Amino acid sequence: MEEYFERRMKFVTQGGSINGILKGFDEENEVFKIIINKEEFNLDVNDVLEMIPDSFTSDSLTSDTTSKTTSTNKTTSDTTGKTTSTSDTTNKTTSSIDLLVNQSQYNEILSLAFTKFGPTREEFVLCGAQNLLKLLRLLLKDSSNKIDIVLGDNSLYNSIGLTLARLSLLHGFDVRVVGNFEDIESLKYLFIFKQNGGSHSSRVRTTTDFIVNTSEDKEIEVDESVGGVVSFGVPSTHPVSYLVCFGASIYEKVKDRDYFYLIDVMIPEKIYCQYKLTRLGMRPAKKIKPNA
Structure with a gap:
C-alpha cells in the first residue's frame, strides 16, 4: 500500500469516481486519507470498489471532483447490509x-x-x-x-x-x-x-x-x-x-x-x-x- 502514498489516484465508489492524492491509510478507522484541491478528506475503505493509480487512467484532478467529495467523510452504505447492484x-x-x-x-x-x-x-x-x-x-x-x-x-x-x-x-x-x-x-x-x-x-x-x-x-x-x-x-x-x-x-x-x-x-x-x-x-x- 505504501508505494501508492503521495500518488494521484482514482477511487471508484458506488456513487461515482473521486480523484485525489493518497496521503495515507488509517487502519484503526479503516479510512483512506486523500487530498483534493489542497483539502484533506477521509474516505471509508468499505465504500471503495476500485483504486487506480493516475498512470493507469487519463482522468485528471478537475474541479468537478469536488462535488463528489462532500460525502467522503460519511459512511455511504450500511455495513450490515448487502447490495445487489452491479458494479x-x-x-x-x-x-x-x-x-x-x-x-x-x-x-x-x-x-x-x-x-x-x-x-x-x-x-x-x-x-x-x-x-x-x-x-x-x-x-x-x-x-x-x-x-x-x-x-x-x-x-x-x-x-x-x-x-x-x-x-x-x-x-x-x-x-x-x-x-x-x-x-x-x-x-x-x-x-x-x-x-x-x-x-x-x-x-x-x-x-x-x-x-x-x-x-x-x-x-x-x-x-x-x-x-x-x-x-x-x-x-x-x-x-x-x-x-x-x-x-x-x-x-x-x-x-x-x-x-x-x-x-x-x-x-x-x-x-x-x-x-x-x-x-x-x-x-x-x-x-x-x-x-x-
Missing part, C-alpha cells in the same frame, strides 16, 4: 494474457511477498478475505444470508476462509465453517472466529444459500438448491459457480474456465514486474477471461 467490480472483464503463471511461479511470488517485499502472510490473508467479501456481497442475492465455508488442506487458503467467515459474521451473515484441518496456523483463525460467535461443523447445511470451498483439489457435492459456489481451486459443477485466484492466476486451474475472478491482495508492482505480469489498477476483484 465495475464484477462487470469489467480483462484479458489474462499478462496475468497467468504456473504453480511453481505462484509459490515463488508468495515467498517473495511474505519474506521480502510484502504483503506479510497476515496482510495477504486479511486483504484477500476483505476483497473476497466485497465480491460475495455483489454476487449474493438480496435474500441470501447463510454462507458455509468449507475448509481444505491448504493452510493459507484455510486462513483466508476463516477470516472471511469472521468478517461475514460482522456484516450480518449466518456463517458456518465446515471441515477439519490439521495445520496449526489455521487454528488461531478458527479460535478468533469462534470467539465472535462463529459455528464449526462437519457437514454443509442443507439450507445454506452459498458455499465457499477453500480446497485446492477437492470438489464438494452441492445440491442445486444452493444459490452458488465460490471455489479457490477446483471449479464446482454447480450451475452457478465462480472460481477465484489471489494475486495471480495459475494457468492449470483457470485454462478451461470461461472466466474467473482475480482477488487483489496488494502484491507490490516490483514482484509483478519480475514475472512480467501486469497489474491493472487495484480493483478488489477483477473478472478475467483466461483465453481472451
